Amino acid sequence: MPLLQVSIVEGRSPELKExxxxDLTATVVETLAVKPEAVRVLIQELPRTHWGSAGQSMAQRDKDNP
Known part of the structure; x- marks a missing residue:
């Protein structure tokens, strides 16, 4: 049973997450030749203060680049 864990910055719409x-399920079904019912997808949304890149949180980057 494939399990995909995806971490993203919070704020995306429910429609985009659906x-x-x-799309991830379809890709796994095609690539691994499993049934869609066997695929699990977990989305973890993180606050911008908990996501860092290039030495800064995304929240700080937002402040620095309005």
């Missing part, structure tokens, strides 16, 4: 789940 599309992500659908």
């Amino acid at each position: 599309r992500l789940i659908h």
Whole structure:
């Protein structure tokens, strides 16, 4: 049973997350030749203060680049 764990910065719409789940599932079904019912997708949304890149949180980067 494939399990995909995806971490993203919070703020995306429910529709986009549904599309992500659908598209990831379709890719795994095609690639691994499993049934869609066997695929699990977990989305973890993180606050911008908990996501860092290039030495800064995303929240700080937002402040520095309005």
